[in-house]
Amino acid sequence: MTLRRIRIQGLGVIDDAELELTEGLNVITGETGAGKTMVVSGLGLLLGARADAGLVRDGAAQAVVEGEVDVPADHPAARRVEEAGGDAEDGLLLVRTVQAGGRSRAHVGGRSAPVGVLTEVGEHLVAVHGQADQWRLRDADQHRLLLDDAGGEEVAAARAAYRSRYDEWQAARARLAELSRTSVERELRIAMLRAALAEIEAVGPTEGEEVALRAESERLTHAEELRNAALVAHEALGGADEVGEDQPFVTGMLSAASTALAPVAAHDEELAGLRTRLDEISYLSSDLAADLASYAGGIEVDEQRLDEVHRRRAALSALLRRYGPGTTELLAFARTTAQELAGLDVSDEDRTALGRRTAELAADVGRLGAELGALRLRTAERVGREVTAELRHLAMGSATVSVHVGQRVVDTADGGSAAAAGAAAGAAAGEGEGGAPAQVPLPDGRMARPRAHGLDDVEIRLAANPGAPARSVTRAASGGELSRVMLALEVVCGGGGVPTYVFDEVDAGVGGRAALDLGARLSRLARSSQVIVVTHLGQVAAHADRHLVVRKSTDGQVTRSGVTVVVGEAREAELARMLGGVDDSQAALEHARELLARRATMAGP
Structure with a gap:
């Protein structure tokens, strides 16, 4: 699964540029003002970001961003494109057009589609980590998904077992709630259904x-x-x-x-x-x-x-x-009515048995949820340690990351005794008083409110300095720090959430040895996923599998930018420019060659 090509036309300083990307680490560099940010902005538009007419190049009627993605036919992004009427048989073609007047259009798989479809497709394909775009850390559910990814197959199996029993419990609850409606209401409904069936059976119609x-x-x-x-x-x-x-x-x-x-x-x-x-x-x-x-x-x-x-x-x-x-519809109504009547007209013994089964399922949900929570807690401790260690290599040596895992536990009326919990489990088949959410008993006798993904709330927290309180990472870190925290999380958690990661300004405030470590961490993540990085540090760019340079040119009246792939001496010259400010400095060129020679060693674990 790889983002193969991006073509940008009429976007900011970019007149017409095409980026040919590869698997592994793709680095985008260029002088300040050359248009590196426009590459990230274009990618954002391709993934459903809000359109801004101000991004359209002066004098252009529209800006167009086109992307080609290689994905298998069974990938969630491919399935979403096909649901929208597009063709995903030979990969995905995504197009976003922004008119100079502000109107925006999207195409997926060759078919026009709402921009929201691009967003849904993009969330399966690319995670953008920029100073103003940290949706994976702003979304509380993503904290849990990152933790579960880090837990591997053990957590995945426990989560699947929990979800299966949870769905079964929800179905039993719904069935019991239907049977537990007020007796007068139920009897009236049964009488009405019986009368309708009797009337139909008295005539005995046949189809047609x-x-x-x-x-x-x-x-x-x-x-x-x-x-x-x-x-x-x-x-x-x-x-x-x-x-x-x-x-x-x-x-x-x-x-x-x-x-x-x-x-x-x-x-x-x-x-x-x-x-x-x-x-x-x-x-x-x-x-x-x-x-x-x-x-x-x-x-x-x-x-x-x-x-x-x-x-x-x-x-x-x-x-x-x-x-x-017609008689076709009449007979279909009779069948549906008979099924509903069979569901309502049950004995007290059957309702009692269903109540017992619902309570048993509630207990299973509580037990499996507790087991899943224990695995998450153990994984959270490991992730916190490893991410904190990674941050020491990313110019955040004073920061500490922790992953909070907490169950949605509620107090029982008598202080949480096992007996009260058992009684509450039997009553938890339906909604509680005042429409309160249903509860399930935990193995220790407490009660918890379950959800489809488990009993746990997960939050990634950051203490930026020793002695500072740990707060949600989105409130405790600056934009550049967020990107580095996200990089550390992706490296530790396996980088398996999406096939492509984009890091913009991840190197803000980083230099020296930390820049070398940052490039090594990006290279490590690129072993399992495609990574695209916009950087101004030669120490980071030296790790690239493909190095793209955004260059601007002018004819004295119009300035435009283009993108080229640099290799060999051209790449050494670009690294020298990034390291020393000029591309013909012999010392900078020697430094660039040294970084390239050490790349394999620095990319190690």
Whole structure:
């Protein structure tokens, strides 16, 4: 899963630039004001960020950002594109257009789509970590997902077991709540359903019966007219004995015509063919005459049957007015009604058994949730230690990261005794008093409020300095620090959340040895995911698998920027510029070559 190509047109200083990306670490560098930020802004637009007409290049009618992503057909992003009507068979094509007037359009997989679809697709593909874009840390659910990723298969298995039992418990609760409605309400509903079924069963309709009865009614009502018309047509064809010799009829005239042709037809193939066709018409006429006679003989004027049909149609019409436009819908209603009645009309013993089963499931949810929470807590301690250690290499040696895992525990009425918890579990099948959320018992006798993902609230916290209180990381860190904390988290937690990570200004405030460590950490993350980094540090850029440079040019009137891939001497010159301010300094060039030579060692664990 790789972001292969980004093309940007008419965005800020960028007139038309194309970025060919690779797996591993992609580094984007350039002089201040060259347009590096526009690359990140363009990527943000491609992922559903809010459109700003001010981003459109002066003089351009619109800005266009296009991206190509290689993903397998079963990837969630590919499935979302197909749900939106797009084509994801050979990867994803994402396009975002921003008009100079401010209007924005999105296309996914070759089809127009709401911008929100780009956002949904993008969350499965790319995580952008910039000083103003830390959605993974601002979203509380993402803290839990990062922790669960770090827990690996053990946490994933425990979470799946919990979710399975949780869903089963929720279904049992819903069923019991339905059966536990007030007895008067339930009995009224049962009586209504029984009456409807009895009425339908008394008539006993069959599918399509109304159509057949309508046709039979028409035939019986007009029986005399139908029979007379068939007899007249039969006589015209010549099948009646009472047709006079001087009265022309079809079969007789056809026979005479065939007789006239018979003596000479053998002398000309064309005429022989015409006689053959004439004989075919004669045979068809004779058959038709016989069929008309049979039809007329089968028509009977049956007033008694006509009355029966009218009564049956009236009974069916009464049902259809109440329960459906046709017998197909009527019978479907009857089946649904029977199912609902079977669900409501249960014995007290069955309701009691369902209540016991619901309480058992609640206890299982509490037990499995506690086991999942214990695994998360153990993982949280490890993640906190390892992320804190990583930050020491990222110019944040005084910072301490901790991961808080807390259960949504509630107090029972008598202080939380096991007996009270057991009783509450039985009552927890439905909503509590005042519509309070249902609760489940924990193995220690306390009660907790479960959710689909478990019993736990997870929050990543940061103490920026020794002695400082640990606060939620989004409130305790600056923009550059957030990017570095996120980098440390991605490295420790496995980098498996999304296939591509983008870091913008992750090196803000970093220099010296810390810059070397920062590049090594980015390279380490790039072993398992595609990483795109915008940086101004040569120590970071030296670790790149692909180095892209944003350069601006001017003709004296218009300034524009483009993107090129640098390798060999061109890359050494760019690193030298970043390290020493000029690209032809021999000392800076030697430093650049030294960094490139040490890259493999510095990228180690």
